[in-house]
Amino acid sequence: MLLIYNFFIKLYALLVFFAQFFNKKAKLWTIGRKNNNIAYTPKSVWFHFASLGEFEQGRPVLEQIRSSTNLPIVITFFSPSGYEVRKNTPLADQIYYLPLDSATNAMQFIEKINPVVAIFTKYEYWYHYFNELNKRQIPLYVISGIFRPGQIFFKWYGGLHRKMLSFVTHFFVQDEESKGLLQNIGINHVTVSGDTRFDRVWANASQPKHLPVIEQFKNGKPVFFGGSTWPEDERLITALIPLYPDWKFIFAPHEISEEKILKLKSSLPHGQTIRFSEIKDLAMPLNDFKVLIIDNIGMLSSLYQYGDIVFIGGGFGVGIHNTLEAAAFGLPVIFGPNYQKFREARDMVSMQLGFTVSNVDDLKLIAHQLISDLNYRQKTSAAIKAYVANNTGATDTILKTTHLKELMRTEN
Known part of the structure; x- marks a missing residue:
């Protein structure tokens, strides 16, 4: 299954390469990764967001961590719609496009940024990045996660994707259904925290x-x-x-x-x-x-x-x-x-x-x-x-359960 996964990752990159000649987002996706200049960092806190929506969703946790640590914050985006809008956010010290998921890229990227913790928001499950974090015993948290029965994790052919989930230190999910689905496949390190977007939009409306x-x-x-x-x-x-x-x-x-x-x-x-x-x-x-x-x-x-x-x-x-x-x-x-x-x-x-x-x-x-x-x-x-x-309060639940603030103070 890993061979098939790797094949589709390369196929995706090839399709985006050809799409760049007539699609602006594909061009940004390709050029952005080509121009990634990843700086060596002795220690960091790594946040990954698929796009702009996930950035806003995870922002309450990001802001709390930013105020709790002197460690550099590294942010990666998969999509240009996130990177291009937030590439200058003061909430991070370094902002990159996430290099394509391969064993070599994952090893080199993690060696460069040296995260003491990695936090992914809602979704984006990358086998090689998760595996590399697991091998290095770096805590990996998924926040505001949500799962549905039709996802590949819960199919008979989803063994590789279930293995990705096993690399996660702890899941903070939006609802009881998501928790139940994970527990049904043997993933028990799960907390129903709710959705951090409620915290974000409530703060904005205030x-x-x-x-x-x-x-x-x-x-x-x-x-x-x-x-x-x-x-x-x-x-x-x-x-x-x-x-x-x-x-x-x-x-x-x-x-x-x-x-x-x-x-x-x-x-x-x-x-x-x-x-x-x-x-x-x-x-x-x-x-x-x-x-x-x-x-x-x-x-x-x-x-x-x-x-x-x-x-x-x-x-x-x-x-x-x-x-x-x-x-x-x-x-x-x-x-x-x-x-x-x-x-x-x-x-x-x-x-x-x-x-x-x-x-x-x-x-x-x-x-x-x-x-x-x-x-x-x-x-x-x-x-x-x-x-x-x-429905606010997810951010506090995540910070208390993971003891992230205490971890930041210890690592400072």
């Missing part, structure tokens, strides 16, 4: 960045948000605009290439739509506009404080994006049908705090319920905010 420009646009009107949207999501939301003349609409697309933004703007009310980047040159009052397109990255987590209802994108593709950022501000959350992989989305639907739609008629019905009944919307808002607050 001290959001003030955005006067958005207040000017809002001008006291209720706002319907489209957060991390894709074209299919945007098509549905656009259908609501003429139905609610007293509401404002803000779109924050997942992809902000010029081509994508121009296409979105062309589908929105002419003369009533403005891009955020156009505001500085505006000759008329901002509050005259009905629709705002956010054509930059990094504002969304603070933008939600000005919203009343949100449609989170991705549910007509591979899966919905971050619902918790909006929920922490008390926004009722709507999303497409592909949400089952996300525990918080399943929770929200079962508690009738989140709403799933499959078409424009579904969205019109739910939007009407929330918009026309202020009392219902306010009750939903209070309940969804309480749901987030009641």
